Amino acid sequence: MVAPTYHLACGIFDDAGFAGRLRAFPEDEEGIDLEVLEAKIRELEDEKPNKPQAQPFKDAGEHRKFYRHVIYVVPTCSNPSGKTMSVRRREGLVRLARKYDALVICDDVYDLLQWPLAKNANGASLRSDESPEMTLPRLCDIDLAMDRDPKDPKGFGFAVSNGSFSKMAGPGMRTGWLEGSPAFAFGLAQTASSKSGGAPSQFSAAVLSDLVHSGALQDYLASTVRPGLQRRHRLLVDAIHEHLSPQGVTIREAGLVDGHVYGGYFVWLKLPQGLSAKLVADVSLIEENLIVGNGNMFQVHGDEKTVNLDGAIRVTFAYVPEDELVEGVRRLAAVTQRVKADPTRYENLATTVSDAAMIDSSK
Numbered sequence: 001m002v003a004p005t006y007h008l009a010c011g012i013f014d015d016a017g018f019a020g021r022l023r024a025f026p027e028d029e030e031g032i033d034l035e036v037l038e039a040k041i042r043e044l045e046d047e048k049p050n051k052p053q054a055q056p057f058k059d060a061g062e063h064r065k066f067y068r069h070v071i072y073v074v075p076t077c078s079n080p081s082g083k084t085m086s087v088r089r090r091e092g093l094v095r096l097a098r099k100y101d102a103l104v105i106c107d108d109v110y111d112l113l114q115w116p117l118a119k120n121a122n123g124a125s126l127r128s129d130e131s132p133e134m135t136l137p138r139l140c141d142i143d144l145a146m147d148r149d150p151k152d153p154k155g156f157g158f159a160v161s162n163g164s165f166s167k168m169a170g171p172g173m174r175t176g177w178l179e180g181s182p183a184f185a186f187g188l189a190q191t192a193s194s195k196s197g198g199a200p201s202q203f204s205a206a207v208l209s210d211l212v213h214s215g216a217l218q219d220y221l222a223s224t225v226r227p228g229l230q231r232r233h234r235l236l237v238d239a240i241h242e243h244l245s246p247q248g249v250t251i252r253e254a255g256l257v258d259g260h261v262y263g264g265y266f267v268w269l270k271l272p273q274g275l276s277a278k279l280v281a282d283v284s285l286i287e288e289n290l291i292v293g294n295g296n297m298f299q300v301h302g303d304e305k306t307v308n309l310d311g312a313i314r315v316t317f318a319y320v321p322e323d324e325l326v327e328g329v330r331r332l333a334a335v336t337q338r339v340k341a342d343p344t345r346y347e348n349l350a351t352t353v354s355d356a357a358m359i360d361s362s363k
């Protein structure tokens with residue numbers, strides 16, 4: 001799992017039988033660090049060499065495939081870092097997955113929630129259809145465009161993408177989709193519960209089908225959701241520049257390095273050297289009634305040593321009313337200022353508040 005990771009995915013992998021077996025690999029400015037990822041995979045391969053006598057404990061059957069590894073990433077508008085992975089890295093990751101017989105699970109829930117930031121050479125705002133950054137190929141597209149790998153004779157592929165209507169139609173719309181090779185999709189559809197009852201959320205899926213076919217969902221995204229997020233993002237970023245940048249806090253301006261597009265729900269604040277995110281988050285809650293996500297929350301369960309995340313804080317522009325966004329940044333700036341000015345006064349506070357209380361209130 002990439003670190004920082006979408007924290008709630010850890011529990012999902014734990015529940016699915018991966019508890020105690022999760023490993024973290026870091027991001028760099030372009031997306032994920034492929035060298036460290038490869039080194040981590042090699043470590044695992046060395047721990048468990050592919051002995052011929054090692055039998056899988058269940059039969060994959062005709063329509064499924066067992067992979068040696070699973071790689072979890074949020075390639076576009078990542079939660080929490082806001083980063084978008086470059087095409088070069090996307091290709092590199094697919095090649096790596098093919099080399100080590102891994103399945104890349106791409107949590108692509110923010111793909112359709114992007115907006116152009118910048119103006120073009122004439123000073124006009126870019127239209128979304130003028131921005132190739134908003135239509136970067138998904139990893140499963142890249143994989144499917146490559147020749148079939150000899151390790152995968154039935155064509156299951158090495159990358160799948162999951163999307164969610166909860167981010168587009170509303171959080172209660174518990175329906176999503178998976179995109180991958182025909183063989184993978186068919187295999188997934190063979191789950192006994194789907195065969196028994198159809199889609200897991202058939203009623204919402206039927207409502208959504210109407211909304212998509214009539215174009216109503218697309219209109220809603222274009223007229224309401226994206227402009228709303230764009231406005232909120234601008235408000236938050238302007239407030240950060242005004243109140244936090246003077247204190248040495250830095251942010252990523254665009255999803256891609258030197259890009260012109262932002263998206264998703266989150267901004268990742270890098271604190272000045274020496275300031276603990278855990279401490280700042282605790283003081284924010286206690287003294288300012290302000291909830292922010294301290295970087296440590298986004299560690300991969302069981303592998304917290306690989307990446308240090310205590311220097312970063314995640315904030316969201318998608319949740320609270322617009323006027324509270326600016327007020328929240330003001331309060332956060334007041335906290336960072338106080339903690340920087342008198343660190344010893346706050347030293348003992350860092351261990352008194354549990355992370356769990358904070359995680360609950362915003363995904």
Ligand SMILES: Cc1ncc(COP(=O)(O)O)c(C=O)c1O
Pocket residue numbers: 006074079107109164165166167176363
């Ligand atoms: C990266 C990522 N994946 C998945 C989810 C959960 O999506 P849903 O609410 O549709 O289950 C979230 C929600 O915040 C997310 O940020």
